[in-house]
Amino acid sequence: MKNIYLDNAATTPVDPRVVEKMLPYLNEYFGNPSSIHSYGRKARVAIEEAREVIAEFINCKPGEIYFTSSGTEANNFALSGISKTEFIESGRKSIITSLSEHHSVLETCDKLSTEGFTVRKSTIDKNTSVPVGNITGLIDDDTSLISIIHVNNETGIINNIEELSSQKPENIFLHTDGVQSFGKIKTDVKELGVDAFTASAHKIRGPKGVGFAFVKSGTPISPLIFGGAQERNRRGGTENVPAIVGFAEAVKIASDEMQSNYEYVKSLQKRFLDGLNSLNDKSFIINGEPLYFPYIVSVTLLSEYYNNDIEAVLMFLDINGVAVSSGAACTSGTLKPSHVLLNAGLKYEDAAGTIRFSFGTQNTPEEIDYTLEIIKKLLHKFRK
The missing domain is CATH 3.40.640.10 (Type I PLP-dependent aspartate aminotransferase-like (Major domain))
Known part of the structure; x- marks a missing residue:
């Protein structure tokens, strides 16, 4: 796996x-x-x-x-x-x-x-x-x-x-x-x-x-x-x-490699966003666009289209070999909707379906492609 x-x-x-x-x-x-x-x-x-x-x-x-x-x-x-x-x-x-x-x-x-x-x-x-x-x-x-x-x-x-x-x-x-x-x-x-x-x-x-x-x-x-x-x-x-x-x-x-790291992670983020956009039928949103920081992508599944049980969503990803979170690490144990997204105007039911993907220099394009395959399955599984 x-x-x-x-x-x-x-x-x-x-x-x-x-x-x-x-x-x-x-x-x-x-x-x-x-x-x-x-x-x-x-x-x-x-x-x-x-x-x-x-x-x-x-x-x-x-x-x-x-x-x-x-x-x-x-x-x-x-x-x-x-x-x-x-x-x-x-x-x-x-x-x-x-x-x-x-x-x-x-x-x-x-x-x-x-x-x-x-x-x-x-x-x-x-x-x-x-x-x-x-x-x-x-x-x-x-x-x-x-x-x-x-x-x-x-x-x-x-x-x-x-x-x-x-x-x-x-x-x-x-x-x-x-x-x-x-x-x-x-x-x-x-x-x-x-x-x-x-x-x-x-x-x-x-x-x-x-x-x-x-x-x-x-x-x-x-x-x-x-x-x-x-x-x-x-x-x-x-x-x-x-x-x-x-x-x-x-x-x-970081001092020696920050710029090259930035460019590399930016390429991973672009690959990921291109793949996400190909799957999106307006049933989910990408938070914080336009994205100028390449290390984080926050995706919210809209409750109109999905059963937003975020614990089940995260477990589905984990079982399929992809470790992500629902937001801040310090609060992920509670799995409460993000205060940031709620204060930005998202409905509770929508904010409750948020997944944070965050990239590092150890990640590879192949890992991004595999993750997109699993997301495609996730969207089908949790669709209402």
């Missing part, structure tokens, strides 16, 4: 070159990087070299990079750390985000709203993008922070962070969740014009369990995790040295 993995927006297979770099830090270079002896110093040098690699990749200073356990933690750290510290310094306590954010942003904002902060959520358009005018229209004198996702993790839509940065007042801090964009398209923080940027290693064939937050110098920030002086007193806890080393290696590979 085929074994095809098309859920790369959830996580990616670790590149063997990354594993090779990590292995020494799992055995002989095991020191605690906070220790002053030679074992510790070896680990400390590895972390600082990794920090320099990532800083160069996004065009910032190494001292502006803070390692975390994940993109989720990085988002929590950036939002809570900036908003709470800025409130202490200026008294401003209004945060603007959107209805299409990752749950790690939405739920952090919801928690902040229970602590006295005002949270305004921008509406999104039918393509799931966040119009800049919708955001700027929510700004008032109390606004301290805006957080808008760069590439949507469910539909692949790219939000115009540069335009937002140019239109917002200078005294309002801007954060973008770059978990899906980092390492796949250019993410120069100076060009984006952001004060905070967050990302994760396991989306670019690095290890799970490590992410980072870029926080621009001069941006108010306070710790989320206490109990140690690590990460310049901003993130307590012994650093995950092997994962950080692996993250840096994944970034080096």
Whole structure:
């Protein structure tokens, strides 16, 4: 049976070159990087070299990079750390985000709203993008922070962070969740014009369990995790040295191969979309069109034509050797319809029939062709 993995927006297979770099830090270079002896110093040098690699990749200073356990933690750290510290310094306590954010942003904002902060959520358009005018229209004198996702993790839509940065007042801090964009398209923080940027290693064939937050110098920030002086007193806890080393290696590979990877995955997406369009009798839709980000395709089966039992749909694909998801990995266990698509105007019954296909460099044209064959069978099986 085929074994095809098309859920790369959830996580990616670790590149063997990354594993090779990590292995020494799992055995002989095991020191605690906070220790002053030679074992510790070896680990400390590895972390600082990794920090320099990532800083160069996004065009910032190494001292502006803070390692975390994940993109989720990085988002929590950036939002809570900036908003709470800025409130202490200026008294401003209004945060603007959107209805299409990752749950790690939405739920952090919801928690902040229970602590006295005002949270305004921008509406999104039918393509799931966040119009800049919708955001700027929510700004008032109390606004301290805006957080808008760069590439949507469910539909692949790219939000115009540069335009937002140019239109917002200078005294309002801007954060973008770059978990899906980092390492796949250019993410120069100076060009984006952001004060905070967050990302994760396991989306670019690095290890799970490590992410980072870029926080621009001069941006108010306070710790989320206490109990140690690590990460310049901003993130307590012994650093995950092997994962950080692996993250840096994944970034080096991305730096060398990002453009060729983009073109290759774009060819896979085109092959997939051409095949989908040949099967489409207007009984399903492709979300977020036009698609400018080649790594994600979100397809919704319209409930007028299909029995939208998404668990059965995903199991059918899996039994036939194709691994995909219904949306964000963090919520796929619940199989609830996507909040992003519901907020973009889809009916509950339609949103409940959404499949996310996400591609990686390890996928092949032959895998795309096989997947299209299985989709053709799926459309017949679940047709009303």
